[in-house]
Amino acid sequence: MSFFKKLKDRFVKGEEEQQESTSQNEPKNESLEEADSFNPYTGEAYKGGEVVYSKAEEEERLRKESLESEGKSLEGETETYEDKLDRLSVPAEPMDDVSVASKFKKGLEKTRTSFSTKINDLVAKYRTVDEDFFEELEEILISADVGVNTVMEMIDELEMEVKRRNIKDTSQVKEVISEKLVEIYYGNDEAEEVEGLNENPDGPTVYLFVGVNGVGKTTTIGKLAHRLKSEGKKVTLAAGDTFRAGAIEQLDAWGERAGVNVIKHSAGSDPAAVIYDGIQSAKSRNADVLICDTAGRLQNKVNLMNELSKVKRVIEREIPNAPHEVLLVLDATTGQNAMSQAKTFSEATDVSGIVLTKLDGTAKGGIVLAIRKELSIPVKLVGLGEKVTDLEPFDAQAFVYGLFADMVEEFDEEEGENQA
Numbered sequence: 001m002s003f004f005k006k007l008k009d010r011f012v013k014g015e016e017e018q019q020e021s022t023s024q025n026e027p028k029n030e031s032l033e034e035a036d037s038f039n040p041y042t043g044e045a046y047k048g049g050e051v052v053y054s055k056a057e058e059e060e061r062l063r064k065e066s067l068e069s070e071g072k073s074l075e076g077e078t079e080t081y082e083d084k085l086d087r088l089s090v091p092a093e094p095m096d097d098v099s100v101a102s103k104f105k106k107g108l109e110k111t112r113t114s115f116s117t118k119i120n121d122l123v124a125k126y127r128t129v130d131e132d133f134f135e136e137l138e139e140i141l142i143s144a145d146v147g148v149n150t151v152m153e154m155i156d157e158l159e160m161e162v163k164r165r166n167i168k169d170t171s172q173v174k175e176v177i178s179e180k181l182v183e184i185y186y187g188n189d190e191a192e193e194v195e196g197l198n199e200n201p202d203g204p205t206v207y208l209f210v211g212v213n214g215v216g217k218t219t220t221i222g223k224l225a226h227r228l229k230s231e232g233k234k235v236t237l238a239a240g241d242t243f244r245a246g247a248i249e250q251l252d253a254w255g256e257r258a259g260v261n262v263i264k265h266s267a268g269s270d271p272a273a274v275i276y277d278g279i280q281s282a283k284s285r286n287a288d289v290l291i292c293d294t295a296g297r298l299q300n301k302v303n304l305m306n307e308l309s310k311v312k313r314v315i316e317r318e319i320p321n322a323p324h325e326v327l328l329v330l331d332a333t334t335g336q337n338a339m340s341q342a343k344t345f346s347e348a349t350d351v352s353g354i355v356l357t358k359l360d361g362t363a364k365g366g367i368v369l370a371i372r373k374e375l376s377i378p379v380k381l382v383g384l385g386e387k388v389t390d391l392e393p394f395d396a397q398a399f400v401y402g403l404f405a406d407m408v409e410e411f412d413e414e415e416g417e418n419q420a
């Protein structure tokens, strides 16, 4: 079966269903009811050619109203952390393939725009597949942060595949590229499936989060707590980042939003002691999951190593085989810097999975492949936006759909070819 057809069958729903879900997203408002039309993409409604409703303005008005009702001034107003969490907290959504794919599509918009524009330009420039075509393709992949060694492997495989299928026309190469990206991510022999988080059937499952300041660690823990809670799990958080000013309060605020228990000590206290209390609390409350935050001091690798190994020793002693995941949080927008952080942390502790945040903020989403291939660590979760629901288990097919969404959607089954 054609690969684009496979992606389309899995991720694109029928037009009728799509219209139905779009209409569900339309805001309910009096001016809307009078309007002749509503554009779900701009969030504007029109009557006689005039804009009678704007979703963005409505949201801003509601935000101001809510601030005023709390007696807060609007002049020079800066959003507090709590207000921000309120704004980003939205109810959990159903998790089917189509809604997951639409998150990847939205989150990868920047990468897709840059990547598919370059690929389309390349295809238009070289009508037939030759060495120059592959050389320019190599540059495009490298510029998307795919990683030099991975790009080399990919180009070799593409050249072989193009010969094997006797492809002459460059437009047909797009589909082969998308297919190879998935194969390269999983490795040829492995089953193509999402590498989810390990769980401890005897409970509690312990996830240890590591990573430098500012990469989105606290936000990710909050998002994960929210997700696990909405799946019916009992979650406890341990505020082990006792070093960064505000880290304990921020984790506490996320815990409150998600409705989960947070174990905390005062700033500057021993992180291993907080984690120890977290474990005791999780055990006594029969929690399903304990998520441990840690400080991300990279200035001194020896300190980092000592701190992480002390925390790990405490966890291992209290719960056999724990932690069940050591998750390193990396910021996708930092490119090669993220790769070097991954190397340092892997030397300090056994990292079992990567959480790649802010994929929505970069045009170089290819870093996912570089991490998987060059560090041999699976990307377990990705941050696709700021909202609490914008954290997804990494799915290489959904990722590739996000990169090639327009081409997949325009794939014509009857003609069996891509119209893009």
Ligand SMILES: Nc1nc2c(ncn2[C@@H]2O[C@H](COP(=O)(O)OP(=O)(O)OP(=O)(O)O)[C@@H](O)[C@H]2O)c(=O)[nH]1
Pocket: 211, 212, 213, 214, 215, 216, 217, 218, 219, 220, 241, 244, 247, 296, 357, 358, 359, 360, 361, 382, 383, 384, 385, 386, 390
């Ligand atoms: N756009 C986008 N922003 C994100 C994502 N994840 C986190 N952020 C934002 O990144 C910023 C930093 O996140 P924090 O969670 O405060 O950073 P942190 O890593 O916890 O900082 P430390 O606690 O010092 O480690 C915040 O403004 C978050 O809203 C994401 O996936 N997409």
